[in-house]
Amino acid sequence: MALRFGWCGLLLAFLLGLAAPAAAADFESLVDALNVGGYNDKAKAVEAMAATGDPRAAPVLDALGAGLLFIRTTDKRIVIGRPKDGSYELTDAVSGEALGTAPESALDKIKVNNKVRRSISAAMGALTLRNPNPAVRRAAADAVFKSADSGALEVLEAALGAETDEGIKVRMYQARAAILLGGDGPEADKLAAVEVIRKRGDRDAMSLLLAVAAGTGAVAEAAAAGARAIERDLELWDTLQNMIYGLSLGSVLLLAAIGLAITFGVMGVINMAHGEMVMIGAYVTFVVQEVIRTSVPELFGFSLFIALPLAFLIAGAVGVGIERGIIRFLYGRPLETLLATWGLSLILQQAVRSIFGPTNREVGTPSWMSGAVELGPLLVTYNRLAITIFALAVFVLLLIVLRKTSFGLQMRAVTQNREMAGAMGIRTGSVDALTFGLGSGIAGIAGVALSQVDNVSPNLGQGYIIDSFMVVVFGGVGNLWGTLVGALSLGIANKFLEPVAGAVLGKILVLVFIILFIQKRPRGLFALKGRAVEA
Numbered sequence: 245m246a247l248r249f250g251w252c253g254l255l256l257a258f259l260l261g262l263a264a265p266a267a268a269a270d271f272e273s274l275v276d277a278l279n280v281g282g283y284n285d286k287a288k289a290v291e292a293m294a295a296t297g298d299p300r301a302a303p304v305l306d307a308l309g310a311g312l313l314f315i316r317t318t319d320k321r322i323v324i325g326r327p328k329d330g331s332y333e334l335t336d337a338v339s340g341e342a343l344g345t346a347p348e349s350a351l352d353k354i355k356v357n358n359k360v361r362r363s364i365s366a367a368m369g370a371l372t373l374r375n376p377n378p379a380v381r382r383a384a385a386d387a388v389f390k391s392a393d394s395g396a397l398e399v400l401e402a403a404l405g406a407e408t409d410e411g412i413k414v415r416m417y418q419a420r421a422a423i424l425l426g427g428d429g430p431e432a433d434k435l436a437a438v439e440v441i442r443k444r445g446d447r448d449a450m451s452l453l454l455a456v457a458a459g460t461g462a463v464a465e466a467a468a469a470g471a472r473a474i475e476r477d478l479e480l481w482d483t484l485q486n487m488i489y490g491l492s493l494g495s496v497l498l499l500a501a502i503g504l505a506i507t508f509g510v511m512g513v514i515n516m517a518h519g520e521m522v523m524i525g526a527y528v529t530f531v532v533q534e535v536i537r538t539s540v541p542e543l544f545g546f547s548l549f550i551a552l553p554l555a556f557l558i559a560g561a562v563g564v565g566i567e568r569g570i571i572r573f574l575y576g577r578p579l580e581t582l583l584a585t586w587g588l589s590l591i592l593q594q595a596v597r598s599i600f601g602p603t604n605r606e607v608g609t610p611s612w613m614s615g616a617v618e619l620g621p622l623l624v625t626y627n628r629l630a631i632t633i634f635a636l637a638v639f640v641l642l643l644i645v646l647r648k649t650s651f652g653l654q655m656r657a658v659t660q661n662r663e664m665a666g667a668m669g670i671r672t673g674s675v676d677a678l679t680f681g682l683g684s685g686i687a688g689i690a691g692v693a694l695s696q697v698d699n700v701s702p703n704l705g706q707g708y709i710i711d712s713f714m715v716v717v718f719g720g721v722g723n724l725w726g727t728l729v730g731a732l733s734l735g736i737a738n739k740f741l742e743p744v745a746g747a748v749l750g751k752i753l754v755l756v757f758i759i760l761f762i763q764k765r766p767r768g769l770f771a772l773k774g775r776a777v778e779a
Contacts, residue, residue: 271301274289274301275304277289277292278313286360293367294368302372304324306368316346316351322337323343324336324337331345331346332345363395368384373399373416374406382411385412385415385418388419388423392422393423394426394427400416404417418444418449420437425438431463438463450474453468453471478621486740487736491735492631493738494732495636495735496631496693496694496735497712498731499638499686499693500687500694500708500712501716501730502639503690504518504713514582515581516588517586517589517592518683519707520589521562521687522687522690522691522705522708523691523704523705524555524558524688524691525687525690525694525695526607526695526700527605528555528559529547530605530607530695532550536550545611545612547610548610548696555688556688558688559687559689563685564677566588566684568677570584593702613627614626614627627696627697638686639728642724643724691704714754718730718733718734718768718769720767720770729769730769738751
């Protein structure tokens with residue numbers, strides 16, 4: 245028995261020894277075919293190489309598509325060349341053996357056209373269908389779907405049989421349907437393929453069905469109906485996308501405007517330096533991250549949590565200093581207050597330029613805020629989602645402070661009737677200073693959030709100051725609920741107008757609407773109540 249097993253082993257080894265050179269010879273002939281004949285012949289050679297499923301094919305085809313596959317003129321050997329120090333580092337295309345370097349003059353590039361590039365794209369998709377990485381297999385299935393190359397069908401069906409991930413398997417079935425729909429198979433198979441592609445429901449699927457719908461017969465009619473169904477679904481998704489993006493923009497506006505709503509509502513001060521408080525918060529985030537990068541890089545994931553209280557305290561302290569040093573001498577003089585705070589904003593911008601320079605500063609995104617969540621055909625980034633949740637959390641926390649603390653009670657009393665509040669023993673000057681500090685501190689933490697979605701530069705606050713005033717005036721001066729509704733409404737309106745009118749004209753239309761609106765409701769959506777306010 246042992247002897248029989250030994251002879252079987254020797255026979256198997258002998259057969260494998262014969263098969264390995266044969267396989268090597270076959271692959272070598274396929275590589276040589278890439279430089280034989282015209283572009284149609286090269287495209288066929290690419291498809292034949294992909295059909296083998298040989299792992300050596302991927303780097304060769306990738307180099308061919310990138311223009312890095314050459315013939316070495318000295319021995320007519322096909323090589324992969326990678327640029328290095330003015331020459332090319334060579335690798336044998338068949339064996340992968342390193343061949344040293346050669347100047348460009350010693351190499352002839354194997355040329356390709358668009359047809360060959362499409363064949364390469366489809367082939368690379370087919371070759372990566374069995375990759376251990378699920379993301380690579382998913383991308384490969386999508387590449388085959390877009391190319392609908394019949395040469396990939398055999399490899400695709402083999403990959404389908406081995407696939408264990410249900411999501412990727414669905415993508416592979418869709419790619420198979422795209423190939424069958426463009427082939428010469430039975431009508432029943434094509435009708436089934438139309439249904440599979442219709443369920444995919446994205447723009448690539450609609451484009452594929454529209455191409456088939458241009459023909460005649462039952463398949464064309466089914467494709468046209470499927471394309472119409474996808475179009476209706478996409479219109480609904482577009483509406484949802486505008487809503488989600490509008491809420492994201494509205495949350496950014498809410499963060500930028502909520503501090504202004506407090507200072508403007510309590511003191512009636514038009515603070516043109518409010519945007520610079522946002523800028524200070526963003527630069528605090530930059531400094532915190534720089535310190536963490538150089539000292540304790542393992543804490544980078546917590547950098548935003550460290551920056552939030554620091555930004556609040558620093559921006560709040562600057563706000564108190566502005567109120568005590570400038571604004572308290574200008575109450576009742578709105579024009580002088582506006583000019584003073586505008587001049588102060590220019591001073592703060594120039595101070596930041598002098599300290600940090602005029603260029604944008606890099607603020608990193610922690611790993612827990614990177615990536616996106618997939619909602620059908622939509623991708624909602626984690627950083628935008630986090631900012632939306634953060635803005636609502638700040639809003640709720642501010643409501644609690646105003647409704648449940650003695651400071652909030654005093655602030656509301658001063659807002660509604662300053663003289664009566666003073667007569668009741670409330671130190672209105674201290675309330676003004678602390679209120680201005682609170683509004684500035686909230687602008688500072690808004691800067692921490694905005695550093696994740698906008699450039700950190702000395703001009704950061706200027707992009708939000710006008711929008712902040714629009715939100716406050718539209719919602720109702722000093723009313724937090726009005727600020728919330730105003731910010732979200734304007735954010736959604738902007739996102740619905742941008743695709744129709746463009747970004748600039750959309751903003752103009754929003755501004756015109758607000759001007760017309762305040763003609764009818766000068767106090768905004770939610771006007772404050774109180775004898776002094778109504779007087």
